[in-house]
Amino acid sequence: MQKNNIKVLIIDDNDSILQYLKTFLERYMFEVRTSCDGYEGIQYSAEFKPDIIFLDLMMPNIDGLKMLQLKKVLNDIKDIPVIVISANTARKNVLAAIEGGADRVLSKPINTQQLKATVDELLGGKYFEIKRTGTIENSEILQQKKETANDLINTFEEKRNSFQKAINGRDGKTIKEIAEYFLINSNKLKEERIIKISEELKSKIYQKPSDWMFADVKIKQLSQIIKEIKIQYS
Numbered sequence: 522m523q524k525n526n527i528k529v530l531i532i533d534d535n536d537s538i539l540q541y542l543k544t545f546l547e548r549y550m551f552e553v554r555t556s557c558d559g560y561e562g563i564q565y566s567a568e569f570k571p572d573i574i575f576l577d578l579m580m581p582n583i584d585g586l587k588m589l590q591l592k593k594v595l596n597d598i599k600d601i602p603v604i605v606i607s608a609n610t611a612r613k614n615v616l617a618a619i620e621g622g623a624d625r626v627l628s629k630p631i632n633t634q635q636l637k638a639t640v641d642e643l644l645g646g647k648y649f650e651i652k653r654t655g656t657i658e659n660s661e662i663l664q665q666k667k668e669t670a671n672d673l674i675n676t677f678e679e680k681r682n683s684f685q686k687a688i689n690g691r692d693g694k695t696i697k698e699i700a701e702y703f704l705i706n707s708n709k710l711k712e713e714r715i716i717k718i719s720e721e722l723k724s725k726i727y728q729k730p731s732d733w734m735f736a737d738v739k740i741k742q743l744s745q746i747i748k749e750i751k752i753q754y755s
Contacts, residue, residue, distance in 0.1 A: 527648055528552045530571035532562035532588070533606070534580045537751075538629065541671040542575060542606075545633065549649050559583030563591055566598040573644060574603045578618065589621035602643040606631065608679070630676040633668060669709045670754040677747045684740050693727030696736055703743065714746050 529546055533539045534557045543553045554569050556562040559580050566574065578585035585605060593599055605623040607614060615626045625639050637649045680699050687695035700722035707715035718739050725732050 526552075527573070527644065528554070528569060528571040529573055529575065530562065530565055530569055531555045531575045532559065532565075532580070532585075533557065533575070533577035535577065537671075537675055538577070538606070538631070541675060542631070545636075545668070551648070559585065559588040562588060563595070563598075566592065566601065567595070570597075571601060573640060574601055576603050576605050576623070578605060578607045578609070578614070586617060586621045589618070589623060593622050604636075604639055604643070630672050666710055667754055669706055670750050673703075673706050673710070674747060674751050674754075677744070681740060681744060684736070688733050688736050688740075691727070691733065693725070693732075696725075696727065697723050710750075712746070712750070715743065718743055718746075 529551045531539055531542050531546075531553065532555075533542075536557070539555050539557065543555055546553050554565055554571070556565050557580070560583050562574075562576070563583075565571075576585045576588065580588075583591075585607075589603065592601070592603070602624040603622065605618045605626045606629060607618070607626065608629040618626050624643055627635060627639060641647055641649065680702065684696060684699050686692075687699070700719045703715055704719035704723065707713075707719060722736060722739055725735065727733065727736070
């Protein structure tokens with residue numbers, strides 16, 4: 522079996538992101554090690570000698586910025602390229618990460634095409650042309666569905682919070698925009714339950730008290746469906 526011979530270390534305390542990235546990269550024959558702790562990440566960097574590191578900024582014990590500072594003074598690992606992946610990519614956070622020593626900053630939810638291009642650029646090659654063979658990986662449709670499912674899972678908490686704020690603020694436009702996001706991704710996933718709820722949410726006028734109660738019920742239903750999808754695609 523052909524291999525990439527590229528070693529990747531992923532450091533993130535979010536288990537969903539960690540497993541999603543690991544599964545995605547292993548599909549393209551990367552050798553992957555994971556860590557959910559900054560201190561452990563430093564240790565793994567020295568032992569595993571990865572070719573590239575994916576790093577979250579917000580972690581227990583030692584955050585990503587402090588880890589970048591430590592990495593810069595350790596000769597064995599200081600030259601390893603680092604891609605920071607963060608849910609907060611405001612300008613000041615991006616600048617702080619770059620000044621701290623990150624080579625690139627990507628936002629969550631993860632855009633896999635952007636991720637591929639960034640890895641290829643930093644490592645100077647084309648590392649996503651090799652795919653694992655097998656009954657699951659041979660199905661391009663199933664791969665795409667898994668990626669879409671993981672996108673929904675990884676972004677749902679943020680979308681749900683925005684949705685709840687929109688209900689509280691009587692912001693029907695934002696509710697419809699979030700419903701459109703769910704509709705697009707559920708169509709890719711062919712998840713009829715989410716499609717139905719999304720279409721119902723988009724069709725409301727959001728003027729009567731009952732409309733806001735309706736939206737609150739539907740986001741709770743979506744939350745339960747997402748939990749089931751997480752189990753299905755884990």
